[in-house]
Amino acid sequence: MxxxxxxxxxxxxxxxxxxxxxxxxxxxxxxxxxxxxxxxxxxxxxxxxxxxxxxxxLEPYFKFDTIYKGLGIDRIAACYTIEDGVVVDVGSAISVDIMSNRMHLGGFILPGIASYRKAYAEISPRLKCELNTQLRLDAFPQRTIDALSYGVFKGICLLIENATHQQKLYFTGGDGQFLANFFEKAIYDKLLVFRGMKKVIEENPQLLH
Missing domain, CATH: 3.30.420.40 (ATPase, nucleotide binding domain)
Structure with a gap:
């Protein structure tokens, strides 16, 4: 397949x-x-x-319980196998979706990590730098590269934590494994979207013929 x-x-x-x-x-x-x-x-x-x-x-075959208008099929697929939890897809954008009893309660979208880096560079050449992926978030930064990195990662993490409410966290996407490292009980699943696609095909076996 x-x-x-x-x-x-x-x-x-x-x-x-x-x-x-x-x-x-x-x-x-x-x-x-x-x-x-x-x-x-x-x-x-x-x-x-x-x-x-x-x-x-496969888009027409997804049966997904949500009242969200305009929800992207990539977000639907990522959530499709999750009964309860928060699904975070970290790519060119960061989407955060909340699932409860297989119902989609809503979600929000942030710029991807690369977009933050690009935005800093457009503010000033002095702010053009790679982000520090080894940064600790429990102390205030003492140099510019760490200050930029802290602003990005701390902000993203606080928004995700606020949406979690002790639920399981499921990360996917190109930068998902990196961002999952900031959370103790996060689950990283590179193939989460594909698992949703497989489930749809299982629900519609006629597609295989």
Whole structure:
């Protein structure tokens, strides 16, 4: 079974248990002889996807209990196998979604870590630097790189903690493993979105034929 999650900067694949990704430029020319089940948040590729043979859009098959308007299919897929907990997808943006008894209670979106770094650089050349990923958040910073990093990571973590209320935390996405390190009981699952896609296919076995 070949699964594909198309984002705003890349397309990720799960071929049975093998994971790999392509840039969007590479994905445009990607062809497959076997059926590819996909979700996509990339509006620019909508027409292209209609032309790609063997590609099946899973979005219409998700049955998700929420009153949230405009919830992205990537967020739905990430939450789809979670009964209770907070799902944090850390990519080009950071989405935080709260699940209770398989019901989506709502959520919020933050800029991704790279976007914070870019915003600092646009304020002043002196603020253009890599963030300190080894920073401790229990002491006030004493140099600029740490002050920038603290502002980013502490702010993100406090918002997530405020939404958690002792629930389990599930992290996914490219920077998910890093951000999960700031929380004691966080679970990092690189394949969380793909697990949601697999569940939809199990619920709709006719898709395999």
């Amino acid at each position: 070949l699964l594909c999650d198309i984002g705003n900067s890349s397309a990720s694949f799960l071929d049975d248990n093998k994971y790999h990704s392509l840039s969007l430029d590479e994905f445009v020319n990607f062809q497959s002889e076997k059926k590819v089940f996909y979700i996509s948040v990339n509006d620019r590729l909508k027409e292209l996807m209609k032309q790609k043979a063997h590609f099946v859009n």
